[in-house]
Amino acid sequence: MATQNTKTLARVMMAPSVILLLIWMIVPLAMTLYYSFQNYNLLTPMNVSFAGFFNYQYFYTDPAFFQSIWNTLVLVLGVLAITVIGGIAIALLIDQPIFGQGIVRILVISPFFVMPPVAALIWKNMIMHPGYGVLADLAQFFGAQPIDWFAQYPLLSVIIIVAWQWLPFATLILLTALQSLDGEQKEAAEMDGANAVQRFIHLTLPHLSRAITVVILIQTIFLLGVYAEILVTTNGGPGYASTNLTFLIYRTARLGYDVGGGAAGGIIAVVLANIVAFFLMRAVGKNLDK
Amino acid sequence: MARKVTTGARIGWTIAAWVVALLIFFPILYALITSFKTEQEAIAGFSLIPSGTFENYITVEEQRDYFTPFMNSVILSVGSTILALIVALPAAWAMAFAPTKRTKDILMWMLSTKMMPSVAVLLPIFIIFRNLGLLDTRIGLTVMLMLINLPIVVWMLYTYFREIPGEILEAARMDGAGIWQEIVYVLAPMGVPGIASTLLLNVILAWNEAFWTIQLTTTNAAPLTAFIASFSSPQGLFWAKLSAASTMAIAPILILGWFSQKQLVRGLTFGAVK
Known part of the structure; x- marks a missing residue:
């Protein structure tokens, strides 16, 4: 079917997408890499000089850096835990014979x-x-002291908000997978005397494994970049208590006008994202090829 | 699934499911209710019954010029999606109907561009935009959102096109159809549902994109995401007006979203879960 002619045509048809994405990927990233070795502040744009690894050193030795990495980790894992476990529970609930399932x-x-x-x-x-x-x-109704969420538990508050946003996604995907589970298989298991817990562990959970991996993979990509939720609630504070890596780089780059520092942080973020992507892809790869 | 369920169990499950669903939906519902309260009512303690004033909606439009960001959101989300479709359609087409050994690799590579953290290229993009005079312009942001969503658009279209059976094309070719006739008379009609789904999902994604839209705009091109974010440091109390602005910002996309549940699963899992 694929003659030389159609092959050439296919290449021409793919060219715009491939070229655009290539440019989009290479040009800004190359610039970030270049800036990361420069002393470049937007407030003093005349004084640009070679900085060597100073920006990296500066970023790396900043105590906020490690806190932001830790916060990123807690944020991603916290939201993943809530949405995957909650998503499975809610999907199972909606999958029951209920009135008004659509609504x-x-x-x-x-x-x-x-x-x-x-x-x-x-x-x-x-x-x-x-x-x-x-x-x-x-809290007042029960006579308790109201909690000042964003002052006392800033990171937890952000986690709750982000989890609320992503819980539907996990639920919807897990529900879709759940509904493709063969009813006959369930009945057979039931007749064999398997109780609800056994059926869940040996039948439902394995069936959901692919959907769960997909949920984890996709949510991780988006959760590493959580930004607006922090910006409008805690603004990263108090101190750096709710600053994730994305927000720290934004702060360095846009609020500190430090192009070099922000770029070094950006490169670190790219490296970290790639490490995550590598392990995720490897873990997911097996599951997806089935 | 023809399992017999007692009415009692069914009612029990129904109550449990509705309680959970209403709890999850509650913040949205409460914002809707609050938008019809006066500012005094909004901070007067928990109440589900508003006085029913429309004042907040009028104030938001009159004082903050709500219509401009709203139109920006429409232009940016629809514009970037259509642009992405124009670029992605031929590519998805070629990959679905004339796949080579490298097609899978190209698709995976496109997906991997989504994994690049946006913030890592914030400065270069900001400087490029500044130097080209694209900051706070609709055209600049439209291109930006197009690039952000292009991999998803290609992937979605690809998974839809792949399902069109190749035999139909061969039959058309036997009947003497040329490549363009093939595209116009056979593939286009069969591809329409997939294209429509892709359009829908990407308008939703672009509408809600809240990193670049906030970073690259100030006033002229600011869509609703940036407009609402500007409410985070308010002068005085403003619960009810914020609720009105929020309700208007999410209502259209919420309704679109309800119709796109299936496409959402497919589009965001790149066809891995159907």
Whole structure:
């Protein structure tokens, strides 16, 4: 089917996408790499000089750097844990014979379509606000002291908001996978006397493994880049308590006008993302080839 | 699945599912309710019954010029998606119908560009945009969002096109159809549902994109994401007005999203889960 003619045509048809993505990938990244070895501050654009590894050293020895790496890790793993476990539970629940399944699905999926600044501001002002939030009202109703979420538990607060946004995604994908599980298999297992827990561990969970890997892979890519939720709630604080790597680089680059430092941080972020991607792809690869 | 379930169990499951669903939906519902309250009511403690004022919506439009960011959101999300479709369609087509040994590698490579952290290229993009005078322009941001979503668009189209059986093409060719006739009369009609799904999902993704839209705009080209983010450091109390702005910002995409559940699963899992 693929003659020389169609092969050439196919190449021409792919060219625009490939070239655009190549440029998009190489040019900015090369610039970041170049800037990372320069002393370059946007406030003094005349004084640009070669910096060697100073920017890396500067970024690497900054105590905020390690805290931001740690925060990134806690944020990603925390949200993954909540969304995967919660997603499985909710997907199993919706998969039961319930009345109004369609509407329940719509309600559960909705947070995914809420843009990050809106999601974060709703939670910040109307749910978690220590004076006027719903949680504060609830605490007062029970006679408890309201929690000042963003001051006392800044990172946890961000985790809760981001988990709320991604829980629908995990649920929807796991539900889709769940509904493709063969009903006859379930019945057979039931007749063999397997109880609900056994059926879940030996039948449902293996069936979901592929969907779970996909959820983890895709969410990790997006969760490494969490930004707007932090910007409108804690702004990274107090101190650096809720600053992830993305936010730290943003802070260095845009608020500190430090092009060199921001670029060095950017390169570190790329390296870390690649390490994560490598392990994820390897772990997922096996699962996806099935 | 023809399992017999007692009515009692069914009612039990139903109540549990609805409670969970309403809890998850609650923040959105509460923002909607608050948008119809006065500012005094909004901070007067928990209440699900607003006085029903439309004042907040009017104030948001009059004082903050809501219509401009709204239109920017529409232009940016639809514009970038259409641009991405124009670039991606031929590529997806070629990869689905004339695959070579390298097709899979190219697809994986395209996907890997999504893994590059946006913040790593923030400065170069910012400086390029500044030097080209593209900061805070709709055209600059449209191109940006197009590049961000291009890999997903190619992947989605590819997974849809791959499902069109090759025999149909061969039959058309036997009947003497040329390549363009093949495309116009056979492939295009069969590809429409896939293209529509891709369009829908990518408009949603572009509408909600909140890194580049905030970084590269100030006022002129600022879409709703940047507009709402500017509410984070308010003057005085503003719960009800924020709720009104939020409701308007998410309502259109929420409704679109409800219709796109299936496409969402497919598009965001790159065909791995159907």
